[in-house]
Amino acid sequence: MNYTQSFEEFSASLGPTDLALYAGAGIILYVLFKDKLSPVQKMIVDTFNDLKKSVNRSDNVVTVKVPMPDLPKVSSKKQDVFFELVASWKQTRDLSVKSNCNKATELLDETFQYLSPNVCDGKEGDVQ
Numbered sequence: 138m139n140y141t142q143s144f145e146e147f148s149a150s151l152g153p154t155d156l157a158l159y160a161g162a163g164i165i166l167y168v169l170f171k172d173k174l175s176p177v178q179k180m181i182v183d184t185f186n187d188l189k190k191s192v193n194r195s196d197n198v199v200t201v202k203v204p205m206p207d208l209p210k211v212s213s214k215k216q217d218v219f220f221e222l223v224a225s226w227k228q229t230r231d232l233s234v235k236s237n238c239n240k241a242t243e244l245l246d247e248t249f250q251y252l253s254p255n256v257c258d259g260k261e262g263d264v265q
Contacts, residue, residue, distance in 0.1 A: 233241035
């Protein structure tokens with residue numbers, strides 16, 4: 138062992154055998170002095186717990202309010218009217234299908250072409 142070498146030179150020449158030797162020495166020292174380490178361990182754990190409490194208690198927390206984007210307001214009255222329109226059309230169409238009145242079904246589909254189930258199924262060529 139060269140006592141005049143720097144730490145960088147020493148650590149560069151450190152091999153797996155050296156690490157195993159140091160680990161073994163550390164285990165032996167721990168076994169011999171584990172009864173005497175209890176106060177040191179308690180001091181370290183207490184310091185760590187105090188640090189955690191002070192971090193959790195920090196009053197320097199900054200809260201940022203993010204403004205919500207302005208969403209278009211849709212009145213529930215308009216939604217109710219539209220729902221009633223769709224429900225009425227659906228009931229009338231179902232009755233015309235049940236009574237096998239193809240002309241009435243075609244007329245309802247033409248009148249309310251965008252509410253038709255044919256458009257939703259993709260049977261209409263120009264509207265998806």
